[in-house]
Amino acid sequence: MEFDxxxxxxxxxxxxxxxxxxLHTTAKQRFHSLLKxxxxxxxxxxxxxxxSMLGITPESLSRLRKMN
Structure with missing residues (x-):
C-alpha cells in the first residue's frame, strides 16, 4: 500500500x-530543455x-532542430 x-x-x-x-514555457524552451x-x-x-511529447507539430520540431 505504501509503495502504491x-x-x-x-x-x-x-x-x-x-x-x-x-503552460509556461515556449516550444523552443521545451525543446532546448529536452535536448539538454x-x-x-x-x-x-x-x-x-x-x-508530441513537446506539444508541437513535427514541422515545428523540424524548424527548431534546424535553428539549433
Whole structure:
C-alpha cells in the first residue's frame, strides 16, 4: 500500500511538472530543455513522438532542430 502511494505521488509530480511546462514555457524552451536533459532521445525515438511529447507539430520540431 505504501509503495502504491509513493508511485502515485511520483506520477502526479511528473504530470504536474509536464503540465506546468506546457503552460509556461515556449516550444523552443521545451525543446532546448529536452535536448539538454536527454540528448540520446533524439537518436533513438522517432521525431513524431518527440514532437508530441513537446506539444508541437513535427514541422515545428523540424524548424527548431534546424535553428539549433
Amino acid at each position: 502511494n509513493i508511485l502515485l505521488a511520483n506520477s502526479y509530480a511528473i504530470l504536474e511538472k509536464k503540465m506546468f511546462s506546457q 536533459e536527454k540528448p540520446n532521445l533524439f537518436k533513438n525515438v522517432p521525431l513524431q513522438y518527440i514532437a
